[in-house]
Amino acid sequence: MTGLDYLWQALTPLNILLALAGVVAGTVIGSLPGLTATMAVAVLVPITFSMEPASALILMGAIYTGAIYGGAYSAILLNTPGTPSAIATTFDGYPMAKQGDGDLAITLACVSSVVGGLVGAAFLLGLAPPLAEVALAFGPVEYFWLAVFGLTLISALSEGNLLKGLIGACFGLLLACIGVAEISADIRFTFGSQVLLGGIETVSALIGLYCIPVMIDLVATPDRHLKVTQKAKGFRLKEALKISWLGKFNLIRSSVIGTLVGILPGAGGSIAGLVAYSEARRSSKRSDSFGTGEPEGIQATESANNATVGGGFIPTLVLGIPGTPPDAVILGALLIQGVRTGPSLFTENGAIVYTFIFGLILATVLMLPAGLIIGRYAYKSIITIPKALLVPTVAFMTMIGTYAIRNSISDVVIMIVLGVVGWFLNRFGFSPSPIVLGLILGRIAEQGFVQAWTIGAATEDLTGMFFGRPISLVIIAFTLISLFYPLIRKRWSTAGGTANAD
Template sequence: MLANLYAAFGLVFDPYVLAVILGSSIFGLFMGAIPGLSATMAVALLVPVTFFMPPVPAVAAMVSATAMAIFSGDIPGCLLRIPGTPSSAAYTDEAYAMTMKGKGEIALGASLVFSVIGGLFGTLVLILAAPALAELALKFSSFEYFWLVLMGLTCAIFIASENPLKGFVSLFIGMFIASIGMGNPSGVPRFTFDNTDLLGGVSLVPLMVGMFAMSEVLRFAVSRDQKMEIPGGAVGNVFKGMWDLMWKYPKSVLRGSVLGTLVGALPGAGADIAAWMSYAMSKKCSKEPEKFGTGHPEGIVESGAANNSALAGAWIPALVFGIPGDSITAIVIGVLYMKNLNPGPMIFVENPVSMYAIFIVFILANLLMLPLGYWCIKVSKRILKVPRNILMPLILLFCIVGSYATNNSVSDVGIMLVFGLLAYLMEENGFPVAPAVLGVVLGGMLEEHFVTSMIKADGEVLAFFSRPIAGTLGVCTILLWVLPLVVSRLRRKQLAQV
């Protein structure tokens, strides 16, 4: 083992590999920080480059770019209320509210520091417990996934702030959007209005760019009397106060890291779902839930740890069983096969040096995130000095280019514009956008797993509780629905007695 570990260190700390890690990290930071681009796109663009690389630097490039892109997606979310990646969308409003209060450096610092902590935790779990967690993930059938998705949708109501009814409406708008196209179990076109561009459904990236970025452009165009400078001033020392946050929210850091790793290890889940669930969990378990949405760092601490720990978690089923944990590892698996690192239980026996090298790269990429992330934040602070009447047209340009680049389709630009207008109208009338986005992400999965489970069970509803894990998740989900109602009723009785 020591000989393999020594050989792995030699592979990773080769000047060529280190140069690849550095270059891929800077590329990932750029891709994540540009709204409309994503970590998945960064990895996809790196695939042709890896054709000419040996196995270790090829995988190192993907690991480094992914880790950096997931973090840097928080930067435009914090400064401009435009999430750079889907996993940043869960706490974009929270981070932007902190910037509006002049606490942008705390939000960015929390995103950076706790992303590193979460990433290192996920890597530790990947190293120590990959086979066990992958085996647990394989026990999930459509019944377990149905309850997991339903729990995630329930979390959207917790995210939805003080008005649950408007949260429900927003959630169902998102689920309706998810039902558009042929991506349903029966393969029947729905709500396409004979438009062939909608047969494949609504693309998530143009939708998110529209709902978060285009809506801001519209808001500025309508309210020209607002300040021309982005409030909050220059970003100061992002590491100041991080130790205090660590001591104040240790449970949040641990909870986000654990939940992110577990959700990441579930095939098809990914960092974005982990971030949404962690933010909702943070609000539910917080001693100050009323502060969420007003610029409170607790949710950012937990979600930031979750989305980066989910990255390492997604590699568990990918390496051990060849099952992608998310869209990124789906691409990585193809590269692993191309480099003769065939995923499966025997990969640790046949290629132990390469596996140790990948683990070392994970640790190195997360540690490298601290200096490079700090540099990226300091460069990004220049955005604060740009007048909004110059900045907004540039953002509109990025919206159009980012939406078009997703599928090289003009119709995606139209989707971006339509959903930008929809998000603007929703927010102007007090309807939160976050549940709608979560409804789009999880709506299709809910229908697919429900129909599959009903076919398996021959229409027997109790089958959803027949398996141990499914039954536990089902009971927990129902308790999430019932407990708030019971607590509310008990409080009313106590008030009536007083």
């Protein structure tokens, strides 16, 4: 069979319908705070058991890709990441919505997600086997340095006060330590409370820290939630395409970052989005406007998080190691179907794999019309619903969404308490983003650090363990560049100005 045959096989009416239905269902589920892409895929997996493996994969891939994109809606319109992958979308998406450009931000997120999804799928199609080796090259110390690299984003998120950003990140890192320690199983910071034994659930913390402060302030004034422009501007697709074309290098770079991070087991869309955002900010001519409604920020995050879909499938299909949590669910569904993943999958079951990859590309393309229509509807709903209905609806969604993560009422209470803490801290000049960053990266950083420390101590080469591995050195170099680039650039521009004056 040739590539064209696989393409035609993916384009059967049933597969097109499944791809469209999957994208729509995924987008809707992903847009609800608390319902993650993993949950979207897990909930709908039983439907696929009676299907052909390729069709089942297409449906699951479409749900996954739709859910990752859907997370952008609430990030942009409510300052609440629908999925953890959309954390960095809030940084510029919500300010854009506040300025009356929420419709443009949603269309931009849709276009960027499509580009990211296509780049990820292209890597999966062409370079899956060699790239899968990258996943194996990453050891604990590389994960540790990757988390440290992610933490350097604090300097970008601190809104002019680095010390407050660092304190916030430490607070997030300490929150991540609550509960049973992952390596030694010691109980930490629970102070005898049963409620805290399970730790702070990341998604409920996200909802609390981002959404509750917005609602607390929303209810306090009669002002409208978002600025509404007088004239309806439609999808603003032309504008979004123009911005996307101008930011094409940012889009491609972020998509490649997303794919590569997606390949790393356990890293996921949130880290991909944060790393891509950090890089976009570092290399942008308008880096100062990041965090205030900069379209490049949305492009970076949304292209990167959707690229993790294709990237995550690389180790899943080639090595049988899930790249992201939804991949683990999909892997389980594949095993139930009798499909054995591994290097031989591409040769022995080429029909299934390549039909699926073309199906994933199809679903990503279908995300453009579906996403634009759903996004337009979501935007119109948010700006037209009276405040007396919008606030309780969002509050109820946060409660039910948080409960659904672990079926825990304690998580709902923790979410509300963290929201109140976040509101006060915001008043005191502490942005919620560094706290969330610490919370997400804390577990990865600690696990990587302790494992690397243990291996280094056992081999009596701690320095070599942390600073002697090539990939670690590359990440350390990027971390240093990310930290000191603003300083270097300032010095360059000063030197350039002096030279010109001479």
